[in-house]
Amino acid sequence: MQLTDSHGRTINYLRLSVTDRCNMRCFYCMPKEGIVNKGHGAVLRYEELLLIAETAVGLGIEKIRITGGEPLVRSGIIGFLEKLALIPGLRHLALTTNGLLLEKLATDLHTAGVQRLNVSLDSLQPQIFSSITRGGDLQRVLAGLDAAEQAGFPPPKLNCVIMRGINDGEILDFVEMTRTRGNSIRFIEYMPAMKEADWQRYSIPGEEILQRIAAHHTLETIDKGPYAGPSRDFRIPGAQGSIGIITAVSGHFCSECNRIRVTSTGQAKGCLFSDERTDLMPWLRPPDRVGLAEVLKGIVSSKPERHDISQAGYTHKNFTMSQVGG
Ligand code: SAM
Numbered sequence: 001m002q003l004t005d006s007h008g009r010t011i012n013y014l015r016l017s018v019t020d021r022c023n024m025r026c027f028y029c030m031p032k033e034g035i036v037n038k039g040h041g042a043v044l045r046y047e048e049l050l051l052i053a054e055t056a057v058g059l060g061i062e063k064i065r066i067t068g069g070e071p072l073v074r075s076g077i078i079g080f081l082e083k084l085a086l087i088p089g090l091r092h093l094a095l096t097t098n099g100l101l102l103e104k105l106a107t108d109l110h111t112a113g114v115q116r117l118n119v120s121l122d123s124l125q126p127q128i129f130s131s132i133t134r135g136g137d138l139q140r141v142l143a144g145l146d147a148a149e150q151a152g153f154p155p156p157k158l159n160c161v162i163m164r165g166i167n168d169g170e171i172l173d174f175v176e177m178t179r180t181r182g183n184s185i186r187f188i189e190y191m192p193a194m195k196e197a198d199w200q201r202y203s204i205p206g207e208e209i210l211q212r213i214a215a216h217h218t219l220e221t222i223d224k225g226p227y228a229g230p231s232r233d234f235r236i237p238g239a240q241g242s243i244g245i246i247t248a249v250s251g252h253f254c255s256e257c258n259r260i261r262v263t264s265t266g267q268a269k270g271c272l273f274s275d276e277r278t279d280l281m282p283w284l285r286p287p288d289r290v291g292l293a294e295v296l297k298g299i300v301s302s303k304p305e306r307h308d309i310s311q312a313g314y315t316h317k318n319f320t321m322s323q324v325g326g
Pocket residue numbers: 022028029067068069070071096097098118119120159160161188189190191192193321322325326
């Protein structure tokens with residue numbers, strides 16, 4: 001079965017958030033005081049998340065990425081992932097983490113059936129890392145990367161939000177990791193989810209990031225896998241890891257969008273920057289598989305063609321990325 005939206009795009013990828021809590025406070029993602037605690041019962045139980053995943057896979061979703069908040073802070077996550085990995089028809093199970101708990105959990109994640117890890121890493125300088133994450137410990141994340149490989153994972157993909165004046169001096173250091181450590185790195189444009197005043201001062205278009213790399217390295221374009229979605233991927237000849245550019249804001253992005261999202265409170269979104277969201281709770285409590293499948297199909301078919309975030313005058317309701325899952 002294949003899920004196709006009304007603009008002809010195949011939708012095969014679900015980003016499923018299991019929590020909006022986090023053990024870091026990246027300034028571009030979360031307010032420093034954290035998020036307001038949702039009342040008891042607002043966050044989906046594991047069996048409800050599983051029902052969403054099974055239903056989505058039954059419709060044609062082939063890849064699920066578990067995200068958050070920080071997915072590894074939710075208790076019982078390993079048991080949930082074990083069940084998820086057994087869903088017939090699910091071809092690819094991945095997880096995005098800030099890496100702080102990876103040293104402790106990498107082996108369990110691998111045994112549970114997670115196939116790939118993405119680790120968010122915005123600086124290789126302890127001070128800058130701590131300042132971006134408001135107190136995060138770089139050494140723990142680096143130890144987590146090692147632990148992941150020791151547990152049997154391929155070198156984790158690194159997600160790096162590049163921000164002018166903050167970490168853009170490290171672009172080439174990250175690129176070097178594709179050769180020295182074999183990690184693939186994806187440079188993500190800073191997205192103004194919380195619409196901070198003068199957010200443009202941080203923003204560096206993906207094209208500029210690419211030019212800065214190309215000034216020092218020969219880059220070859222590489223074919224993307226079937227679930228890669230909207231990144232442009234390159235490689236320094238001979239390097240094990242690839243370099244991806246995600247131009248979420250500046251464009252060339254939406255036409256290849258292959259995903260839908262569900263938040264930890266059961267809000268389904270066809271587009272990260274659309275204010276449209278559908279509350280799945282009525283089909284989860286009590287569970288209604290048939291109704292849920294119809295609602296998910298509707299979310300796919302009404303996926304907007306594109307967002308206009310880079311256009312002057314564009315507005316969206318503020319949200320914190322940790323609530324939606326990035
Ligand atoms: N806590 C996990 C982590 O940090 O990897 C998973 C959730 S986090 C919300 C998912 C991704 O969203 C991270 O790679 C993070 O860098 C990215 N992200 C969060 N806020 C962002 C923003 N304003 N612009 C661009 N990327 C953002």
